[in-house]
Amino acid sequence: MTSDEHLPELRASDADRERVADILRDALAEGRLAMDEFEERLEETYRAKTYAQLEPLTRDLPAAGAAPAPREAAPAARPAAGWAGRVGGEATSRRGIAIMSGFQRKGAWTVPRRFTMFSFWGGGELDLREADFEAAEVEIRCISIMGGAHVILPPDMALEVRGIGIMGGFDHSQTGVPHAPGAPRVTLTGFAFWGGVGTSRKKTKAARRAEAEAAREQRRLAREERRLAREERRKRLE
Known part of the structure; x- marks a missing residue:
C-alpha cells in the first residue's frame, strides 16, 4: 500500500493549497526546481482536492515530507499592547x-x-x-x-x-x-x-473589540449616573 493510501481523504482548503504553493516557490528560488517542473506542480496544486493529492508535490523538497496537516484551532489573539515576552525565540518563517x-x-x-x-x-x-x-x-x-x-x-x-x-x-x-x-x-x-x-x-481585531467594549461600558455607566441623579432629584422634590 502506498503512503498516499494511508492519508485521510480529507478535503484540502485554499489555505492548504497556498502553503504547498509557497514551498514550491521557495524551491524554485533556491534552484531545486526548474521552471517547467515548478509550473507543472503549481498547476497540480491548485487542481488538488485532497491532502493525498497534495502530498506527492512536495515529498522531495525540504521541510515538506508530508501533506499539510489540517489546521488546528486558531490561537487566541494577542493583546494590543505590551511587548514583554514577545521578543526572543526561533523564527518560524524567513x-x-x-x-x-x-x-x-x-x-x-x-x-x-x-x-x-x-x-x-x-x-x-x-x-x-x-x-x-x-x-x-x-x-x-x-x-x-x-x-x-x-x-x-x-x-x-x-x-x-x-x-x-x-x-x-x-x-x-x-x-x-x-x-x-x-x-x-x-x-x-x-x-x-x-x-x-x-x-x-492597524490595531488587531481583538484590540478594536476591547476598545468598543470599554466605550459601551462607559456609556452604560454614564446612563446609570444620569438615572441615579434623576431619582435623587425626584426624592428631594417629594
Whole structure:
C-alpha cells in the first residue's frame, strides 16, 4: 500500500493549497526546481482536492515530507499592547516569494532577524500585529519587480525605511511614529523597480473589540449616573 493510501481523504482548503504553493516557490528560488517542473506542480496544486493529492508535490523538497496537516484551532489573539515576552525565540518563517502570484504571513508567527520578501508580477503581505520577534532589531528586505509588497504594523512599533525605488518606491508615511517601550524596531530595506512597498498601521481585531467594549461600558455607566441623579432629584422634590 502506498503512503498516499494511508492519508485521510480529507478535503484540502485554499489555505492548504497556498502553503504547498509557497514551498514550491521557495524551491524554485533556491534552484531545486526548474521552471517547467515548478509550473507543472503549481498547476497540480491548485487542481488538488485532497491532502493525498497534495502530498506527492512536495515529498522531495525540504521541510515538506508530508501533506499539510489540517489546521488546528486558531490561537487566541494577542493583546494590543505590551511587548514583554514577545521578543526572543526561533523564527518560524524567513522568506516570502510571489512569482506571478501572492503570499501572506499573518497571525501568530515569529519574525526572524532578517525576513526577505520577493515579488515579481505578484504581491505579498506581511502582518506584524500579532507576531513575536526573534530579536529587538529586525530587517525586512523587500525586492519588488513589477510587483508589490505591504507591511502592516501595530500602532506602537518603531519603523525605519531605507529602501530604494526606481520607477517605484517605498512608503515613508509610517516612520517617526512614537513607539512603546520594549517594542521591536523594524527596518525596511531593499529595491523596488516598477513596483512599490507600502506600509500601514492597524490595531488587531481583538484590540478594536476591547476598545468598543470599554466605550459601551462607559456609556452604560454614564446612563446609570444620569438615572441615579434623576431619582435623587425626584426624592428631594417629594
